[in-house]
Amino acid sequence: MKKNTHFGVVALAIVGLLGLAYYAYNANRAPVGAPAASSGAPAGMAMAVEVARVKASDFSDDAAAVGTLKSNESVVLRPEVAGRVSAIGFRDGAVVGKGDLLLALDAAIQEAELQQAKANLSLARSNHQRNVELLGRKFLSQQAVDSSAATLRVQEAAVQLAEAKFAKTRVKAPFKGVVGLRNVSIGDYVKEGQDLINIEDIATLRADFKLPETYLGRLNKGLIIEVTSDALPGERFKAALDAVDPQVDPVGRSISARARLDNAAGKLRPGMFVRVRLLFGERKAVLLVPEQAIVPGAQPAVYRVVDGKATLVKVRLGVRRAAQVEVLEGLADGDLVITAGQLKLRPGMAVLAVGEGAPAAPSAGSAQTGSGTAAAK
Incomplete structure (x- = not known):
């Protein structure tokens, strides 16, 4: 019984394989260049x-690039001498003017040296004036007057030196701008050259970007530029091309350029990613x-x-x-x-x-009308 069943399965498989082979043979015998049933004769040839x-x-003749905003002026203030912080004259993120006192270090020694130098200067000035009067009365030689004059000049220099040492204990704003976030407090001891606070002039910003070298001949100072930021969707800012780097990058064959834009409203900030569009005109x-x-x-x-x-x-x-x-x-x-x-x-x-540019095919309505006319005839 089992042998008969096995023989039947094998026979059925052989018959199936023969059927598939016959179908494949007939399919391959179909004419190679025969057009599809759904296509007309002319379409089959094209x-x-x-x-x-x-x-x-x-x-609109323009060029697009991406860039980064930078402050018009940016600096990190650092002390030139070491000392203990005695006063802080600003609030974080505040606007400060040029010359405003931002931070003061303990200057007791420098103040004492300055007072001593001023006292010596006063004494030297009095002595020199007295010697000049005595010279006029023929009571003193010219050599003594010259010596007192030299002493006076030395004391004047000593005062200037003491004033310079005292000034180095005062950190002032080098320009009008916005200060950042401070990392020191009153009483902290700071070392020479330690970062204290950054100050940024953001009333005007610079946008640095790169363009392919093919645009080199079309970049002129004052060219109108449009700046947009993903952080401020829908807003566009006008800028002007300010400078072009005289050297082309030999690796990327690109030109570094810089635009300057007004930021009186303070919406843009240094470090932001921006999209730059240079407007060459309409054609x-x-x-x-x-x-x-x-x-x-x-x-x-x-x-x-x-x-x-x-x-x-x-x-x-x-x-x-x-x-x-x-x-x-x-x-x-x-x-x-x-x-x-x-x-x-x-x-x-x-x-x-x-496709979109293909000639329009006759409409179904016109085809039916033509058929109806032919039928009527």
Whole structure:
């Protein structure tokens, strides 16, 4: 019984394999160039490709880049001498003026040295004045007067030195700006060169960015620039090109540039990421084609559809923008170019245009009307 069952399964498998082989043999014998049942005879002889129309439109000539905002002036204040903090003259994040006292160190020794120097200067001035009077009465020699004059100059220098030592215990704002967050308190002992507080001039900001070297000849000081930030969606800030680095980066072949913008409202801050748009002007009747229409090679080219056939046309390209490419030479307004299927094309091949730029097919209504007219006849 088991042997008969096993034999039946094997026989059934053999019959199935023979059936599959017969089906594959008949399928391969079908004519290679036979058109599909759903396609007409003319469509079977042409290659279907996607096309688009060359459009002439007004073009905003600009360039886009990304950059970083920097303060117009920025510095981290550090003491030139070590000492203990005796006074703090600002609040965190406050606006301070140029010359405002921000932080004072204990200066008892420097003050004493200054007072001593001033006392010595006063004595030297009195002695010199008395010697000058005695010289006029012929009671003193010229040499004694010269010696007292030299002593006077030494004491004047000593006062200046003492004043300079005292000034180094006072940290003042070098320009008008906004101070940051302090990390010291009254009574802290700070070392020479230790970071105390940063101060930023943010009334005017600098936007540093890079552009390809191809824009070098078009960058002029004062060029209008539009700045936007993801942190402030919908807001646009006007800036002007301030400077261009004279050296081109030999690695990335890029140019470093800097724009300056007004920030009186204080909405922007140093360190922010911004998008920069350089406005070169408006251009009229610019020919644009989709990027995918360009056939790469030693010289760019496109396939143009002429009388239902693909014609390879060499073109000269301009700027690229939003998946569109400017065509300077080689095409005209209204030309039909192929945007997909170029890899299988050869010049002169018959093509069937489909897509946005394809010629409109007859409507169903007009077809029915024609059929009805023929039927009536």
